[in-house]
Amino acid sequence: GAGVSQSPSNKVTEKGKDVExxxxxxxxxxxxxxxxxxxxxGLEFLIYFQGNSAPDKSGLPSDRxxxxxxxxxxxxxxxxxxxxxxxxxxxxxxxxxxxxxxxxAFFGQGTRLTVV
Amino acid sequence: xxxxxxxxxxxxxSEGASLELRCNYSYGATPYLFWYVQSPGQGLQLLLKYFSGxxxxxxxxxxxxxxxxxxxxxxxxxxxxxxxxxxEYFCAVGAGSSNTGKLIFGQGTTLQVKP
Numbered sequence: 001g002a003g004v005s006q007s008p009s010n011k012v013t014e015k016g017k018d019v020e021x022x023x024x025x026x027x028x029x030x031x032x033x034x035x036x037x038x039x040x041x042g043l044e045f046l047i048y049f050q051g052n053s054a055p056d057k058s059g060l061p062s063d064r065x066x067x068x069x070x071x072x073x074x075x076x077x078x079x080x081x082x083x084x085x086x087x088x089x090x091x092x093x094x095x096x097x098x099x100x101x102x103x104x105a106f107f108g109q110g111t112r113l114t115v116v
Numbered sequence: 117x118x119x120x121x122x123x124x125x126x127x128x129x130s131e132g133a134s135l136e137l138r139c140n141y142s143y144g145a146t147p148y149l150f151w152y153v154q155s156p157g158q159g160l161q162l163l164l165k166y167f168s169g170x171x172x173x174x175x176x177x178x179x180x181x182x183x184x185x186x187x188x189x190x191x192x193x194x195x196x197x198x199x200x201x202x203x204e205y206f207c208a209v210g211a212g213s214s215n216t217g218k219l220i221f222g223q224g225t226t227l228q229v230k231p
Contacts, residue, residue, distance in 0.1 A: 004159075031217055043206060043221035056216050091159065095217050105217060107152075107160040 002026075004108035006092050012114045013082055021077040021111045025094030032075050033095070033105060034059075034067060038088035046090075049075060082115045089113070118143045118211040122222035129197050130230045137192040137225050139207030148210030149190040150219065151181055155203045163205075166190065177201070202229045 005024040013019050025032050034046040036059075048056040049069045060066070064083075069075040079086055089112050093105040119142045129135055141147055148167050152160040164175025171183040181192045190207060204226050208219040 033218065035219075035221075042223045043208075043219075045218050045220070048216050048218055050216075056218060059218075093160075103217070104150075104162050104165060105219065106162075109157075109159040 004092055004094050004106050006090075006108040006111050008111060009109060010112045010114075012116060015084060015115055016081055018078065018080045019082055019113065021079075021090050021113070023075045023077070023092030023094075023108060025073065025075070025092070026096075026106055027073075029094035029096050029106075030072065031095035031097070031105075032069060033093040034075070034077050035091040035093065036088045037091055037110070041088075043091070046077070079113075082113075084115045087113055087115045118209055118220045120207050120209050120220055120222035122205075122207055122225050124225050125223065126226045126228070128228040128230060131199050132196050135192075135194045135197045135201070135227070137205050137207075137227070139190045139192065139222060140188050141190065141207070141209045142188065143209050143211065147190075149181075149183060150208040150210070151175065151179070151190075151192050152206045152208060152221075153177075153203050154206065154224075160206065163192070197227075197229055199229045199231065202227055 007022045032049040037043045045059040047067050051072045052069050064080045067077045089110040091110045093107045095105045121140045150165045151163040163179045164173050166173050166183045174180050179194050204224045206224045207222040211220040
């Protein structure tokens with residue numbers, strides 16, 4: 001596609017429910033990132049995918065958070081047993097080459113998650 | 117550990133005035149530095165980036181930034197601000213082990229433009 005696409009754009013869920021957030025990166029981009037943007041915490045790195053593997057999961061805040069990527073393309077971020085502190089905007093970004101450090105990451109519009 | 121500090125949480129400037137947004141970083145090796153802009157309800161858009169070479173980099177929308185290694189700074193500048201520049205601005209450093217591209221962001225600076 002023309003850009004990084006994320007769905008849904010907004011999600012309201014009840015505390016304790018599981019949610020899945022989807023990211024469709026730019027076609028051909030091998031690197032994919034998830035970030036979280038919340039009040040008071042700013043933008044935090046969650047996880048990095050290179051192809052289908054995740055060599056850096058260091059930003060996942062707890063074992064309730066998991067992510068997968070299939071076919072080197074679409075990625076899903078799953079949050080189990082959601083808590084109110086999970087409320088945030090979840091941003092996905094993709095980058096064209098494995099050496100992501102020296103290339104630009106393109107960001108999606110984000111999914112705004114509200115846990116009530 | 118790598119970190120980025122944006123000392124100014126909120127800045128207000130008059131339209132047509134010059135702008136400088138400050139960014140200081142902490143990183144052991146040669147940093148890869150970025151400035152992103154986020155308009156309300158929008159994703160992040162890259163303004164400019166520094167990888168190596170000329171320490172003064174030009175970006176989109178008339179923005180520029182200067183890398184100063186001695187000061188660990190990468191300040192963003194614009195000579196004349198337009199009302200459409202009102203947004204949140206994030207400085208970031210490329211971090212992590214090689215080939216990951218993970219970004220460490222500053223807390224952001226919100227720019228308000230007065231008519």
